[in-house]
Amino acid sequence: MPCQTSEELQHLVELSKKYAVNGKVADYIPELGKANPNDLSIAIHYPDGRCISAGDISKKFTLQSISKVICLALVLIERGFDYAFELVGMEPTGDPFNSIAKLETMVPAKPLNPMINAGALVVTHMLKGNTVEERINRLLTFIRQLAGNPNIEINEKVARSEFETADLNRALCYFLRQHKIIKEDVETLLDLYTKQCAVEMNCLDLARIGMIFSMDGVDPLNGKRIIPGEIARICKTFMVTCGMYNASGEFAIKIGIPAKSGVSGGILGAVPRKFGIGIFGPALDEKGNSIAGIKLLELLSRSYRLSMF
Amino acid sequence: MPCQTSEELQHLVELSKKYAVNGKVADYIPELGKANPNDLSIAIHYPDGRCISAGDISKKFTLQSISKVICLALVLIERGFDYAFELVGMEPTGDPFNSIAKLETMVPAKPLNPMINAGALVVTHMLKGNTVEERINRLLTFIRQLAGNPNIEINEKVARSEFETADLNRALCYFLRQHKIIKEDVETLLDLYTKQCAVEMNCLDLARIGMIFSMDGVDPLNGKRIIPGEIARICKTFMVTCGMYNASGEFAIKIGIPAKSGVSGGILGAVPRKFGIGIFGPALDEKGNSIAGIKLLELLSRSYRLSMF
């Protein structure tokens, strides 16, 4: 079923788009710096297969931090709750996503949650498989299943660009390895992690992933369970408490939708029992979230009373 | 309508009670140190007026930090969203509730959220009124209305005990006053704040307050709105992101109910659109939450699938 453009949605996109001028495309990963800051597109995917959209939804973008919550789902399936949370915490933090300072003051040096970089690296470290290829392929298969799109691939150029500029993540990894939280070769882990971040899709794919989370892990069209309900619930909880970097608290107050953003400008939304949302708007605010994308979600949440609180 | 004891609830209380031995009654406020660590009681208040309970629900306790969320509701009513959040943030923090360090690194020195002590002191500072008496009476009237109990009073002995040992809160206040976040006399503010913390009630009263929050601020029996819906929603959001001190993230993952705890051992719960919960169990875990109370909520949430995620 093709995705219908919606005039109502288009109107909200127009209103939100203006805010993009106050944002900035991420440029610390050179390949991301090439995005057009004025882009803004959205798709909403309903459990019954219907889909509405606005903006150029054919535009592709890489998942970046959005991959953190998907990888967490797979690792929880593969490893279980207890194994995973032995090495990563569950608490939101007021610090930036790439901060290292708290690792030094915590004993043990366990990252506070799986949505900050340190925690996400630990989660990716837990991905099963003997080689980077095997592990990234497991994740890719999982993502394709969630999106219902077998053609999703890695953008190798972005992966490489990110790998080459990942010194801060290297610092986090070596710090964690010193404290025995991470035990594998750091360059191998970063190869895997930057590939995970570089999985590429469009709004439509992302909205369908959100829909699966919103339906507790079940594909409603065929009744097949992709994610155990308990794990889908855990993921949505992390999306609320720490999905939007250190603006998660404000996002929960103002918008109240489980969501996860990435520095590519993507936002994954999962309105429980209602629908999934995929947004792409590469101009970021200073905390690393899509500035027009957040505005759009705010308008949506207010107009349709989507806050779950 | 009297509150019925429930055998099912009594069973969960028995199971949870065992965990109290691993906890400790708060003793930094001398009056709180007198509580019996083995106490555990619960009341659940439904919108239709029904009520079930277990344990000795006649036991009284002071609100302590639970008052933070109620005071926030009143201040948002009196002052509005923009005024309030000019002086206090919305982000959860990984730090203990009484931490001062982040105030020094943030510019401006705006407390991260209204649920940590620094933020709560700023919220109480915003309570309208010319005298401590006038201000505490406004709050007391509001609390009595929420609990539907005109007999709720302040435990003056606890208030005094807390006032005398509140040097850490004094440090926070003076720091905030230096940075012009707080502008009134510190001893006056602490007098007000420790009285607010010392408002005394039992589980039943607390459960009814939770019920009002769960019904978006309306008393369902008479249809009267006590809290605007938007404000009730904001309060429940803070209860999820930072209601259980720096164990809020884990609580959201494992239990998923908007809740606010206090070092007296009380926990206020508000299951959206379902019911309110009041718990009293004074043995605390190391983060300051009722250890048996949290266990009880975990059993409840699992048994009846109460998580909102």
Place this chain on the structure above:
Amino acid sequence: MPCQTSEELQHLVELSKKYAVNGKVADYIPELGKANPNDLSIAIHYPDGRCISAGDISKKFTLQSISKVICLALVLIERGFDYAFELVGMEPTGDPFNSIAKLETMVPAKPLNPMINAGALVVTHMLKGNTVEERINRLLTFIRQLAGNPNIEINEKVARSEFETADLNRALCYFLRQHKIIKEDVETLLDLYTKQCAVEMNCLDLARIGMIFSMDGVDPLNGKRIIPGEIARICKTFMVTCGMYNASGEFAIKIGIPAKSGVSGGILGAVPRKFGIGIFGPALDEKGNSIAGIKLLELLSRSYRLSMF
């Protein structure tokens, strides 16, 4: 013996004075804000009683943080080494002088050294005496003896101005009292501390105090010991490792003279076995040191090879 003006010194003062334009008079204590930023004066006091000077050495200023090292000397005399260093450390810190964050991470909450505000408040707390009057008088007597000037007094206006704006110091005191490092009434301690900071003198007096420290505590003209040698040595060591706020390391490298500065713009210098220095230049750099005063000391140290390293 009157102090001779020195042309050579006057030349260095002229060179240094230009740097004052890049500084700023302290204004967080309103009374200090009234100083003339272009003032710069210096006196050098030799053990044989000779004295040379440049600039208007009749100008008076308050000691501010310079009092920390003098009070430390008296407390070490009154209480001994072990008693004093049970409550305050000996380590320099990279943090600003008024920082509170480290107190939270250290166990126990013992200030790192007696030259930061937290540590100085603990030292003043140890001053013997039953009343503020008795304690400040002991200190005043000691200071008059060191300066050889019985007319040194407290500037009550500055003391009051500082007392009224001392909220950050109040925060430090209450934090320290919570952790049982300070045990007396905070307002009493601040009354004493702000009076200590407001002891007023001119460059000449200050230079003579520096000379006594430089001679290991003995007044060379009459052979009378005012400070035990060991204590004079300890004080000079602190002057080197933490006397110039968090610019002490750079000051040691570039200048290498035991020195203590105050936000009034005063600097006390003690060149071991050679002479004492008193400087007044109220325009401060961003770390709180007299900007022209430091320049003047740098020129002096280079010209006369005064570094002790």
Place this chain on the structure above:
Amino acid sequence: MPCQTSEELQHLVELSKKYAVNGKVADYIPELGKANPNDLSIAIHYPDGRCISAGDISKKFTLQSISKVICLALVLIERGFDYAFELVGMEPTGDPFNSIAKLETMVPAKPLNPMINAGALVVTHMLKGNTVEERINRLLTFIRQLAGNPNIEINEKVARSEFETADLNRALCYFLRQHKIIKEDVETLLDLYTKQCAVEMNCLDLARIGMIFSMDGVDPLNGKRIIPGEIARICKTFMVTCGMYNASGEFAIKIGIPAKSGVSGGILGAVPRKFGIGIFGPALDEKGNSIAGIKLLELLSRSYRLSMF
């Protein structure tokens, strides 16, 4: 001229040796873990060529952090003051030597001083030369010249052991490279750095190096200048303000000698204009300094009034 054993010194060694039981040999570098915790030896080297010693001075040990101050001297010779201090600060810090947290809060991410690991890595990064071999050879030549011993070599086994367990230093390097403080390949730098740390010698060699520093960089026997006076002075200043990790302040107060320690248990001392000291005692206190070695220096300093303050 052979080094004479001294009965007086032997007596102090016996007294100090008892304290070794409270210490622990460094074991985070596996090769260092093999040292005998009861070893304690000292050599004192006078400018006139005389030398006295106690304990088994034939025992060899690696320089570890002692190399930081020697490498700094060479880099200051090669690069000059301004170049070097553009990338590393001059301030002591209250944090442990391997801390990373302050790098995150400082802007720019410039290590506070050259004696903490982050700062030392930046200094080694500045060592001139095209290859690791060329650079380490320049340093080795310099060290041999200072020690007057052409046979000083690198302990390759220790270097390798340290290289393999240097994840914390890798974290520091990548963090600094992210912030453009370090610009070369991290593994290359660590290869160089761990070799520098693994330069091996005995107490006698070390004492002679100390003597050169104490004589402002001149070899008094032949009058040849090895280090410019200004640079020797800077090095001694850093030895006082930050040479003994975050126990430097206490060391300055109690002992007052420019000194630099290493986790191998070595201590380099330079009593200005008097003599050089070399100590080896591998049992460390919790801050990483030789526990018996510090005791021995304390006894020496008291007995012979060696404090420079």
